[in-house]
Amino acid sequence: xxxxxxxxxxxxxxxxxxxxxxxxxxxxxxxxxxxxxxxxxxxxxxxxxxxxxxxxxxxxxxxxxxxxxxxxxxxxxxxxxxxxxxxxxxxxxxxxxxxxxxxxxxxxxxxxxxxxxxxxxxxxxxxxxxxxxxxxxxxxxxxxxxxxxxxxxxxxxxxxxxxxxxxxxxxxxxxxxxxxxxxxxxxxxxxxxxxxxxxxxxxxxxxxxxxxxxxxxxxxxxxxxxxxxxxxxxx
Amino acid sequence: xxxxxxxxxxxxxxxxxxxxxxxxxxxxxxxxxxxxxxxxxxxxxxxxxxxxxxxxxxxxxxxxxxxxxxxxxxxxxxxxxxxxxxxxxxxxxxxxxxxxxxxxxxxxxxxxxxxxxxxxxxxxxxxxxxxxxxxxxxxxxxxxxxxxxxxxxxxxxxxxxxxxxxxxxxxxxxxxxxxxxxxxxxxxxxxxxxxxxxxxxxxxxxxxxxxxxxxxxxxxxxxxxxxxxxxxxxx
DNA sequence: AGAAGGACCAGTGGTCCGTA
DNA sequence: AGAAGGACCACTGGTCCGTA
Numbered sequence: 001x002x003x004x005x006x007x008x009x010x011x012x013x014x015x016x017x018x019x020x021x022x023x024x025x026x027x028x029x030x031x032x033x034x035x036x037x038x039x040x041x042x043x044x045x046x047x048x049x050x051x052x053x054x055x056x057x058x059x060x061x062x063x064x065x066x067x068x069x070x071x072x073x074x075x076x077x078x079x080x081x082x083x084x085x086x087x088x089x090x091x092x093x094x095x096x097x098x099x100x101x102x103x104x105x106x107x108x109x110x111x112x113x114x115x116x117x118x119x120x121x122x123x124x125x126x127x128x129x130x131x132x133x134x135x136x137x138x139x140x141x142x143x144x145x146x147x148x149x150x151x152x153x154x155x156x157x158x159x160x161x162x163x164x165x166x167x168x169x170x171x172x173x174x175x176x177x178x179x180x181x182x183x184x185x186x187x188x189x190x191x192x193x194x195x196x197x198x199x200x201x202x203x204x205x206x207x208x209x210x211x212x213x214x215x216x217x218x219x220x221x222x223x224x225x226x227x228x229x230x231x232x233x234x235x
Numbered sequence: 236x237x238x239x240x241x242x243x244x245x246x247x248x249x250x251x252x253x254x255x256x257x258x259x260x261x262x263x264x265x266x267x268x269x270x271x272x273x274x275x276x277x278x279x280x281x282x283x284x285x286x287x288x289x290x291x292x293x294x295x296x297x298x299x300x301x302x303x304x305x306x307x308x309x310x311x312x313x314x315x316x317x318x319x320x321x322x323x324x325x326x327x328x329x330x331x332x333x334x335x336x337x338x339x340x341x342x343x344x345x346x347x348x349x350x351x352x353x354x355x356x357x358x359x360x361x362x363x364x365x366x367x368x369x370x371x372x373x374x375x376x377x378x379x380x381x382x383x384x385x386x387x388x389x390x391x392x393x394x395x396x397x398x399x400x401x402x403x404x405x406x407x408x409x410x411x412x413x414x415x416x417x418x419x420x421x422x423x424x425x426x427x428x429x430x431x432x433x434x435x436x437x438x439x440x441x442x443x444x445x446x447x448x449x450x451x452x453x454x455x456x457x458x459x460x461x462x463x464x465x466x467x468x469x470x
Numbered sequence: 471a472g473a474a475g476g477a478c479c480a481g482t483g484g485t486c487c488g489t490a
Numbered sequence: 491a492g493a494a495g496g497a498c499c500a501c502t503g504g505t506c507c508g509t510a
Contacts, residue, residue, distance in 0.1 A: 117460070
């Protein structure tokens with residue numbers, strides 16, 4: 001498949017450093033203008049638009065459209081480690097595996113960026129989610145992954161506590177939302193033990209490094225911290 | 236000056252962790268909903284909008300407006316180290332000082348972010364430029380700073396070569412644009428010496444770390460690299 | 471002509487809320 | 491009701507080009 005308009009018509013690719021090895025700064029730099037002109041980047045840049053005109057998003061599906069009928073993912077339920085969710089449900093091991101998949105997709109995006117000399121993301125960005133979708137992982141999406149990041153964080157940072165929490169909440173018959181809320185608190189404790197540097201807690205962990213610290217978690221840490229120092233000043 | 240609408244009406248600040256110190260996970264977590272509700276962040280967030288409705292930018296100044304007549308900064312000329320530009324010109328020492336000022340403004344922004352528990356920028360972002368303007372440094376702006384980043388980079392990474400280039404280009408009577416172009420090549424050489432990791436070259440330098448690698452420089456490195464490996468495969 | 475910077479814009483991080 | 495995720499939006503990084 002060819003797109004003549006994008007494939008051809010690159011500006012002059014005269015990087016002009018054939019004599020770049022010669023001594024000092026005589027890089028043929030004083031030639032004609034257009035000297036440092038660079039060709040367009042490869043252009044098949046992971047589905048990103050080539051610019052020109054904001055696109056309109058279509059609103060909800062018209063009834064009567066063909067519709068490839070992508071049904072939603074099954075909701076998560078609280079499962080203990082190793083337990084497979086039965087019925088139209090997904091378990092937490094599966095949830096955490098999604099995070100590992102994202103890490104792999106990020107690796108691929110980084111690899112591609114490096115090959116192309118483009119800036120290389122260090123985090124799971126929109127680009128990574130786009131790439132995942134393109135690679136067929138349609139079950140991965142940004143709101144979901146962001147929603148449970150801190151649960152994954154606990155899983156990475158203290159597997160025992162994470163596993164214990166899962167068992168506990170499963171026994172009590174709590175729903176996913178309750179378990180998710182509960183995951184914040186052990187993390188706040190860990191932040192306290194690390195001088196309230198929750199960012200650092202994330203960055204220092206090999207697997208967590210690539211995930212943004214969730215706003216709510218950062219705020220929780222902030223308020224706990226100010227409470228701590230308040231009571232301190234009354235001692 | 237008070238803005239009652241923004242200052243009052245914060246949501247319920249029931250972080251509700253008064254019993255946070257008690258054993259294990261009984262953090263009062265099973266109380267009423269709204270439990271993890273957090274108050275609005277401090278809101279005087281460096282001129283950022285409080286959301287709701289995209290704002291229109293005014294186009295160029297109507298003739299006949301009062302106009303505080305902020306004239307443009309004087310253009311830069313190539314000066315040698317220590318030389319003060321005369322006439323309506325600015326010298327390169329002044330240019331480089333602008334970068335140091337930005338670093339200080341970034342420090343301030345980081346300090347504020349940490350106090351407020353907000354995410355803390357590691358680079359000179361829009362927020363930093365906004366802060367600089369707010370603090371009266373109206374002579375600092377993003378396009379200018381981005382334009383000369385690689386010149387500052389050379390100044391940071393190899394002061395001798397940078398100074399030499401300045402003297403050389405001043406002698407030859409070259410204009411700022413020519414000097415600016417010339418600054419790319421020593422940097423490409425440095426990238427080569429560092430396995431083409433220009434990102435790393437920036438990040439490893441204390442002062443450069445906070446500046447984004449300019450697109451053009453990254454591209455230059457990329458094309459030089461592919462040229463190198465091409466000729467290598469023919470040996 | 472050479473240069474400074476207001477203004478623009480594709481895309482991002484973040485998350486609300488119509489949906490199932 | 492609880493949960494999944496399309497869609498939205500303030501803002502960002504990036505830089506063009508009307509301006510002086």
